[in-house]
Amino acid sequence: MNTAATFTVAALLGLTSNLALASQDLAKRHGCLSCHQVERKVVGPAYKDVAKKYKGDAKAEAHLVQVIQKGGKGVWGNVPMPPNPKVSEADAKALAAWILSL
Numbered sequence: 001m002n003t004a005a006t007f008t009v010a011a012l013l014g015l016t017s018n019l020a021l022a023s024q025d026l027a028k029r030h031g032c033l034s035c036h037q038v039e040r041k042v043v044g045p046a047y048k049d050v051a052k053k054y055k056g057d058a059k060a061e062a063h064l065v066q067v068i069q070k071g072g073k074g075v076w077g078n079v080p081m082p083p084n085p086k087v088s089e090a091d092a093k094a095l096a097a098w099i100l101s102l
């Protein structure tokens, strides 16, 4: 591999992990992580389980954006997810895309 290619790969890897960190930070700032963890069910489902459930579902991102902003219930059990009116459309999209990428 030549130096330019090595540099590009390193830059791309750096970029993806920065995006992942930014989204995790977003989840923390919006209080999502008090009910959710990536690996483990807390009050809400583990984000990895959410990603698994919707794998290959083209409408999943739009559905999750709705749930993140307006709340949801009955998909994972009897505990409802509260609405988050303060989360902007852009933040909800970034969070949904991040969760689905896990």
Ligand code: HEC
Pocket (backbone or CB within 6 Å): 027, 030, 031, 032, 033, 034, 035, 036, 043, 044, 045, 050, 064, 067, 068, 072, 073, 074, 075, 076, 077, 078, 079, 080, 081, 082, 084, 087, 095, 099
């Ligand atoms: C008070 C606890 C609580 C908070 C805070 C919370 N959630 Fe949830 N979340 C839940 C519960 C409970 C469910 C399961 C709801 C169900 O069964 O449909 C859920 C479900 C979800 C799902 C899966 C929805 C589906 O239909 O499959 C996603 C994605 C999600 N939450 C993301 C978030 C994000 C992003 C935030 C922060 C903006 C957040 N949650 C904040 C409790 C919470």
